[in-house]
Each structure stands twice: as C-alpha cells, then as structure tokens.
Amino acid sequence: MTAPFVTFEGIEGSGKTTQILRLSGYLAGKGISHRVTREPGGTPLADEIRSLLLSQREEFVFPETELLLYEAARAQHVRSVILPSLSSGQAVLCDRFYDATSAYQGFSRNIDAARIDWLNDLASGGVSPDLTLLLDVPPADGFARIRGRGTRPDRIESESVEFHGKVREGYLRLLERHPGRIVRIDGTLPADDVFRRVRETVSARLGW
Numbered sequence: 734m735t736a737p738f739v740t741f742e743g744i745e746g747s748g749k750t751t752q753i754l755r756l757s758g759y760l761a762g763k764g765i766s767h768r769v770t771r772e773p774g775g776t777p778l779a780d781e782i783r784s785l786l787l788s789q790r791e792e793f794v795f796p797e798t799e800l801l802l803y804e805a806a807r808a809q810h811v812r813s814v815i816l817p818s819l820s821s822g823q824a825v826l827c828d829r830f831y832d833a834t835s836a837y838q839g840f841s842r843n844i845d846a847a848r849i850d851w852l853n854d855l856a857s858g859g860v861s862p863d864l865t866l867l868l869d870v871p872p873a874d875g876f877a878r879i880r881g882r883g884t885r886p887d888r889i890e891s892e893s894v895e896f897h898g899k900v901r902e903g904y905l906r907l908l909e910r911h912p913g914r915i916v917r918i919d920g921t922l923p924a925d926d927v928f929r930r931v932r933e934t935v936s937a938r939l940g941w
C-alpha cells in the first residue's frame with residue numbers, strides 16, 4: 734500500500750502555497766512523514782522547464798507547445814519524486830498536478846479534453862491523487878492578492894481576467910466530473926478558516 738497523494742488546485746492567488754505549508758507544519762507536528770512539492774517543478778530538469786514556461790518572452794508560445802512542456806515536467810517529477818516517495822510510505826502534498834493542465838490548457842486554451850486526458854495519463858504514469866483540495870476564489874480576488882505581492886507577473890499571470898475566469902470555470906467542471914476526489918473549499922475566507930476546512934477534510938478523508 735502506498736502513502737496518500739494530496740494535490741492543491743485553484744487559480745493564481747487562491748492560497749495554495751499558504752495552505753500547503755500550513756498542512757505540512759500540521760503533519761510534521763503529528764509525526765506524519767510527508768514531502769511537499771509543486772508543478773511545474775520538483776526536480777532540476779522540471780525546474781528548468783518551469784523557467785521556460787513562466788518566463789516572459791517575445792516569441793509566441795503555442796498552446797500545444799505549452800501543453801507538452803507541462804507534461805514533460807510532470808513525467809520527470811512523477812518518476813523521480815512522487816512515485817518513489819509514495820512507494821516508500823511518504824505522503825506527498827503537491828501544489829498543482831494534472832487538473833491544472835485540464836483547467837489551463839484544456840478549458841482556457843481550448844485543447845481537446847480527450848487529448849489532455851491521454852497525455853495526463855502518460856505523464857503521470859497512472860498515478861492519481863487520493864484527494865484534491867480546490868481552493869475556489871473569483872479571479873478578481875486572486876489578482877488583487879497577486880498584485881499585493883508587488884512582484885512582476887509571470888507569463889501565465891499576465892493573461893487576462895477572462896482567461897483566469899475560464900480556468901476557474903474549468904476547475905468547477907472538474908469538480909462535477911470527480912466529486913469523490915475533488916473537494917471545493919471557499920478560498921475567499923480568512924486563511925485560518927480555510928485551514929480549518931483543509932484540516933477537517935484531510936481528517937475525514939485520510940484519517941490525518
């Protein structure tokens with residue numbers, strides 16, 4: 734039996750990083766062995782692909798190119814980090830996984846869902862999250878939080894509010910498609926309240 738695989742999803746600024754770090758601290762306090770990672774990234778090669786994907790560039794990046802780069806990073810990450818951790822009994826908390834590809838490259842960039850499913854399956858080697866926490870916030874709220882950080886927006890953050898609105902819609906459609914795996918949490922609540930719901934959910938679903 735492998736350890737639990739938990740993913741966090743949501744539009745930018747939805748609070749994934751904040752909540753994943755809180756959950757990690759909570760699990761550490763309970764002595765539960767786990768590892769925190771993110772996509773795209775998690776290995777040196779996948780981190781290089783991340784830089785390619787997120788950096789601003791003059792050359793137009795075609796949706797198919799973007800899709801294949803995300804999947805390439807995932808194939809490397811799953812095989813060198815996620816699978817070995819899960820098989821050794823270490824739980825994995827991952828900031829984004831293949832639902833992000835369905836929401837961003839599928840719903841927002843309009844690439845056919847069946848092709849995305851096929852590529853997600855290939856890249857993930859059949860590994861599927863046991864639980865996905867969807868932190869749901871309207872794009873305007875996510876944008877306001879990101880602006881508050883005062884950093885220069887990356888290539889995907891620079892997309893329009895409409896683009897991010899479609900991403901959110903995509904996530905809500907995925908929730909309908911996978912009601913047993915994906916749990917929606919209202920990400921507009923104060924961070925303490927969001928974390929209380931995260932804790933209640935992992936306790937009910939995974940016994941943590």
Ligand code: Z5A
Binds near residue numbers: 772
């Ligand atoms: N992408 C893709 O297109 N396809 C794929 O297959 C994958 C990814 C895997 C990765 O960027 C980009 O790649 C991402 C999707 C795309 N692009 N976008 N947009 P990333 O990893 O750098 O960015 P991100 O995943 O969007 O994360 P983020 O912008 O850092 O947001 P976050 O992690 O969800 O939020 P946070 O850092 O926890 O919080 C943001 C701010 O809000 C921060 O100042 C917090 O203190 C504050 N915050 C957090 N929670 C709250 C609450 N509850 N209330 C008020 N303020 C809060």
